[in-house]
Each structure stands twice: as C-alpha cells, then as structure tokens.
Amino acid sequence: MAIPSEEAQTEDYLFKIVLIGDSAVGKSNLLARFARDEFYPNSKSTIGVEFQTQKLDINGKEVKAQIWDTAGQERFRAVTSAYYRGAVGALLVYDISRRLTFDNINRWLNELQTHSDMNVVTILVGNKSDLKDAREVTTAEGKSLAEAQGLFFIETSALDSSNVAVAFQTVVKEIYNILSRKVMQSQELQKKDSGRLANGKTVVLQAEENQEAEAQAKKGGCCSS
Ligand SMILES: Nc1nc2c(ncn2[C@@H]2O[C@H](COP(=O)(O)OP(=O)(O)OP(=O)(O)O)[C@@H](O)[C@H]2O)c(=O)[nH]1
Numbered sequence: 001m002a003i004p005s006e007e008a009q010t011e012d013y014l015f016k017i018v019l020i021g022d023s024a025v026g027k028s029n030l031l032a033r034f035a036r037d038e039f040y041p042n043s044k045s046t047i048g049v050e051f052q053t054q055k056l057d058i059n060g061k062e063v064k065a066q067i068w069d070t071a072g073q074e075r076f077r078a079v080t081s082a083y084y085r086g087a088v089g090a091l092l093v094y095d096i097s098r099r100l101t102f103d104n105i106n107r108w109l110n111e112l113q114t115h116s117d118m119n120v121v122t123i124l125v126g127n128k129s130d131l132k133d134a135r136e137v138t139t140a141e142g143k144s145l146a147e148a149q150g151l152f153f154i155e156t157s158a159l160d161s162s163n164v165a166v167a168f169q170t171v172v173k174e175i176y177n178i179l180s181r182k183v184m185q186s187q188e189l190q191k192k193d194s195g196r197l198a199n200g201k202t203v204v205l206q207a208e209e210n211q212e213a214e215a216q217a218k219k220g221g222c223c224s225s
Pocket of ligand 1: 021022023024025026027028029030040041042043044045046047070071072073127128129130131156157158159160
C-alpha cells in the first residue's frame with residue numbers, strides 16, 4: 001500500500017476555528033469581512049451559532065478553515081462544549097475602545113481552555129483599530145497580555161479591513177505548520193521502523209551465511225579471510 005504523501009495528508013484537512021469574546025466586539029463582522037468582504041454598520045447580536053468555510057492558500061497549498069461564530073452574550077449562546085469541540089484554532093477578540101472587553105479576556109481564555117480538548121492555536125485580536133480617538137486599550141497592553149499567555153497578537157479593523165485576513169491566516173498557517181511537523185515526524189518514525197526491519201533481515205542473512213560457512217568448514221572446505 002502506498003504511503004500518502006505529506007501533501008495529500010495536509011490538503012485534506014479542515015480546521016475548525018472559533019471566534020470568542022464579549023458581545024459587540026466585532027466577531028461577526030470580522031468573519032463577514034474575511035469571508036465575503038462585507039461590513040454591517042448596525043449588525044445585531046448573533047443568535048445561536050453560525051459558521052463559514054473558507055479556503056486559504058498556505059505555502060501554495062489549499063487549506064480549508066471552518067470558522068464558527070456565536071454570541072458573546074450568555075443568553076444568546078449555544079451549548080458551550082459543542083461550540084468548542086474539535087476546535088484547533090481561536091480568535092480571542094476584544095474592542096480596543098472598550099476596556100471592559102479587554103479585562104474579560106482572561107475569562108474567555110479560561111473557558112477556551114476548559115472546554116477544548118487539545119492545545120488550541122490562539123490569536124488575541126484587538127478589533128476596531130479605526131476608532132483611534134476612542135482607544136481605551138494601548139497596543140502595548142495587548143502585546144504584553146498576549147506574551148504573558150503565549151498567544152499571537154494583532155490589532156484589526158473589520159470596518160476598514162486592516163489586518164483582518166492576516167489575523168485568520170496567522171492562525172491557520174500555524175496549525176498547518178504544526179500538522180506538517182507532525183506528519184514529518186511520523187514519516188521519520190516509519191523510516192526508522194523500516195530501517196530496523198532491514199537490519200533485522202541483515203542479521204538473519206548473516207546467520208544463514210555463517211551456517212553455510214560452518215557447514216563448508218565441516219566438509220573440509222576453505223575459508224581463510
Ligand atoms: N468602528 C468599528 N465598528 C465595528 C468594527 N467591527 C464591528 N463593528 C461594529 O460593532 C458592532 C458589533 O459588531 P458585531 O460584529 O455584531 O459584534 P459581535 O462580537 O459579533 O457581537 P455578538 O454577536 O453580540 O457577540 C456593530 O455595530 C459593528 O458594525 C470595527 O472594526 N470598527
């Protein structure tokens with residue numbers, strides 16, 4: 001049976017990415033901007049769960065991201081554990097013009113860590129960077145929280161499109177890189193295993209050769225080296 005190439009294995013993957021953060025930080029609009037290049041100035045709170053599948057080009061290969069969006073407000077939220085199940089990436093969003101949304105980031109991070117079943121590649125996103133005059137959270141504060149928690153960091157604007165694609169691409173690219181490293185490691189292991197088998201065969205052959213040599217010696221044959 002042919003071993004699937006690294007390319008074939010990664011191309012077939014669909015990465016589940018979740019959007020999380022307080023109500024009205026701009027989660028739905030980040031997704032609308034990224035998936036359809038649209039913006040809704042008066043969008044209503046998300047009710048339940050929505051998702052969009054988006055194709056991305058990572059290192060010249062096509063990768064699909066299934067991006068999930070739900071309401072930041074508790075009463076509109078769908079079942080939490082189902083939302084996080086199988087997620088491999090997350091955009092943790094706050095609004096740079098509302099400090100409270102930044103103060104709540106640790107709460108969201110705890111929820112993500114509690115409900116997800118693996119290490120989720122996470123980027124901290126300070127959205128609404130266009131609202132310069134209303135800024136309540138500095139870029140340095142965002143960076144330092146991200147560093148402390150081991151997250152990627154970016155500031156975006158769904159309104160003027162700034163950094164929106166980069167935010168999603170950063171997460172998908174990192175997941176892809178982790179996966180590629182795992183595929184390479186498992187291929188290395190397979191190579192080592194087949195090396196061991198080959199060595200085992202060599203040992204058997206040598207034993208058979210020795211037996212032949214011994215038999216010949218007994219018959220009074222030869223063999224100086
Ligand atoms: N100025 C500005 N406004 C934004 C930006 N992104 C979203 N908004 C506005 O912020 C409001 C809330 O945006 P949503 O995308 O609905 O926020 P959400 O986080 O999905 O909200 P929930 O569904 O309640 O959790 C809307 O009025 C948007 O038009 C942005 O980058 N800049």
